[in-house]
Amino acid sequence: MPHFLLVKVRESRRAGYRLSQAGNEASGSDLYVTLEPCSTTGRTPPCTDAIIKAGIRRVFVGCLDPNPAHAGRGVEILRSAGIETSSGIEEEQCRRLNEAFFKWITTRIPFVLLKMAMTLDGKTATEGGVSKWITGPAARMRVQKLRRWADAIMVGGETARVDRPSLNVRFPANWPFQPRRIVATSSMTEESLQELLPSGRTPEIFNYKKESWSDFLLRLGSENMTSLLIEGGSELAASALNAGIVDRIEFHVAPLLLGGKDSRPVLGGQSPVSLSEALKLKDLSIRKLGCDFIFSGRPER
Numbered sequence: 001m002p003h004f005l006l007v008k009v010r011e012s013r014r015a016g017y018r019l020s021q022a023g024n025e026a027s028g029s030d031l032y033v034t035l036e037p038c039s040t041t042g043r044t045p046p047c048t049d050a051i052i053k054a055g056i057r058r059v060f061v062g063c064l065d066p067n068p069a070h071a072g073r074g075v076e077i078l079r080s081a082g083i084e085t086s087s088g089i090e091e092e093q094c095r096r097l098n099e100a101f102f103k104w105i106t107t108r109i110p111f112v113l114l115k116m117a118m119t120l121d122g123k124t125a126t127e128g129g130v131s132k133w134i135t136g137p138a139a140r141m142r143v144q145k146l147r148r149w150a151d152a153i154m155v156g157g158e159t160a161r162v163d164r165p166s167l168n169v170r171f172p173a174n175w176p177f178q179p180r181r182i183v184a185t186s187s188m189t190e191e192s193l194q195e196l197l198p199s200g201r202t203p204e205i206f207n208y209k210k211e212s213w214s215d216f217l218l219r220l221g222s223e224n225m226t227s228l229l230i231e232g233g234s235e236l237a238a239s240a241l242n243a244g245i246v247d248r249i250e251f252h253v254a255p256l257l258l259g260g261k262d263s264r265p266v267l268g269g270q271s272p273v274s275l276s277e278a279l280k281l282k283d284l285s286i287r288k289l290g291c292d293f294i295f296s297g298r299p300e301r
């Protein structure tokens, strides 16, 4: 009896990994993938090989590989192997799901997501820097999902010093694709950061006084990093937005009013003199998650 196999991964390059977990169960299945399975060896062997070997019966592809050198090849290989393959299934939604990979494959620059947690009056921490926890468990679980999505995570030097965040994926435990951990700092060394953030991948430095944002992103992109998640604090957030390198913001807004003129604002940096300096957002979406609200949008350039 044929059954369905949903490979729910951000990019189908990880499909081989999931398929191997399914073992014999995969044989005779219908496979749904958001992106055309790769047909070349990159960080993993070709997904098309894994699919053929697993005995998949039919493949439904969300969108074709945006890389013109590969577009359609994966589908062709599967069809030649006798696997019924269709493409363009829920294409728009799949494009959105794969927006990071699509940006990187066409520009070699990672997609940048800025995520901040804030109270309804726009505060991210008390004057003394206490920020745990502003949002509830569901929003914090969402952060785990974003970390699974990201190839690299970045925080500002002050956040590293005050919060000592793990910057790891903790859910599920033993996640095999831990992101790179980067701290924006001009005053700390990799050794001092290693002491501050001991468990996880060796922390790296973005020295914003020595390297521009654009050079930094080009460097990450050349190292095959497709997505960068910036998790604050407010000085780093403002710097990234002002540099125009943020592709999407995701603000988690808790139904709390903190008040206090010295509580930390969601965005630091220079104070604008005119409202016309405000950054406009487009493609805005708002949804409720647990007791919090998730605002997502793209800065207008």
Ligand SMILES: NC(=O)c1ccc[n+]([C@@H]2O[C@H](COP(=O)([O-])OP(=O)(O)OC[C@H]3O[C@@H](n4cnc5c(N)ncnc54)[C@H](OP(=O)(O)O)[C@@H]3O)[C@@H](O)[C@H]2O)c1
Binding pocket: 115, 116, 117, 118, 123, 124, 125, 128, 129, 130, 131, 134, 155, 156, 157, 158, 159, 160, 162, 163, 184, 185, 186, 187, 188, 208, 231, 232, 233, 234, 235, 236, 237, 239, 240, 264, 268
């Ligand atoms: N609610 C949230 O979502 C959230 C998230 C993160 C943090 N927080 C809270 O926010 C507070 C820290 O935020 P913060 O705004 O004070 O500091 P921050 O943004 O975390 O870090 C500021 C530091 O980043 C470096 N930096 C300065 N200018 C920069 C630039 N133009 N580009 C890149 N890096 C630059 C500097 O490090 P060096 O001095 O080392 O050169 C500076 O001291 C903490 O209390 C933390 O708990 C809240």
